[in-house]
Structure formats: C-alpha cells, structure tokens
Amino acid sequence: MQILQILSKKTMRRLTAEDYAVDAVTMAKALVGAWLCRRLEDGTVVRRRITETEAYCGEEDTACHAHKGRTARTDVMYSPGGCAYIYLCYGMHEMLNVVTGPEGRPEAVLIRGVEGAEGPGRLTKLLKIDRSLNREDLVLSNRLWLESDGSRVKFTAAPRIGIAYASKRDQNRKWRFTLKHEISSRAD
C-alpha cells in the first residue's frame, strides 16, 4: 500500500508554452482537473482545482468573441497560447479565459468553475482575478498560472452556456466539459 502510494504520487508542474499550443477543445478537456493558481497581493498562493471549462474556437465559431474578427477586445485572443484573456461581462463579472493555439488563431478556454466556486463570475471573485490580469503570461507570471499533476480525470461534454446569439449549429456543439468525479481523495 505504501509502495502504491509512492508510485502513484503525482508531481505538480506548471503548464508550459507547449502545453498551450494545442487547440481550444483539446485544452478545455485537459484543463478539467488541472489547478488554477493565484498569488494574491499579500503573497498567499491559492490553488483550486478546475471543475468546468468551455472551448471557444476561432472566427468560424459564431459563439466566439473573435467571430467578428480582431478588435480591441479580441486582440489578445490572437496571441500565442498561454496568456489570459479577461473581460467584463454584464457590467459586473470578470471572466477568465486561457488563450490557446498558435499566434494568429483566436481560440480560448473559458474557466467556468473551480472547486468551491462554481460559475465563471464566482471563481474570479474568489481568486481576485480581474482585467488588470488581462494578457498575463501564464507561463511566466507569479500572479496567475496553471499547474497539472498529470492525473486523468473523467468529465462530461455538453453544449456551452449563454450563447443564444450563436448559430444553432455552434450552440449544439458539446464544447463544455465538466469534472465527473474525483479519482481518489487521499489525505496526503
């Protein structure tokens, strides 16, 4: 049993530029079960496991902000994968996205929930994430980054939320991914 625990012990590692170079759907799946990490002003580091994500996939995706092309707001989505895209929704909610893919390809993953804060507006409030972190480089930043312990988790796929403005076809794509269950809650 002890050996099993040692062998199955996962090491945390920060996601690298390579990890972010994939398409948004691949990334959205990979981020379920990964850790959103935030260093606050006072120096304390908060880590929460990501429970839900959504993929937004380029100008062809009518649900994606970049659907109408490059604008002041969507410009950041065209950068190489690995930076944060944060915008204000409904005048009060800061929404955190992770830009993915190569430069020039506007794809991003919306973080919709972490353990203890389900809902995109709730998690940003909890982790004090706002537009001052827009364009933050998640590969290098000491304020905001992502880690993975390499464990595979199960998730379900469903249509994305709040995109009634998109085409029926895009509304129906199952690009929302939700953590299904914990593999094992070991008390380390």
Added chain:
DNA sequence: AAAGTGATCATG
C-alpha cells in the same frame, strides 16, 4: 423571473 451594471462594437 427579472434587475443590475458598464464595456464594447456597430451605427450615425
């Protein structure tokens, strides 16, 4: 079920 809230983008 509906308000609340302000940036953003297309229009003029």
Added chain:
DNA sequence: ATGATCACTTTG
C-alpha cells in the same frame, strides 16, 4: 455620441 447587446449572479 447613442444604443443594443452581453461566455452572469443574485434576489424576489
């Protein structure tokens, strides 16, 4: 400059 719209949350 003006106005509709919005990757939501909370309150009634």
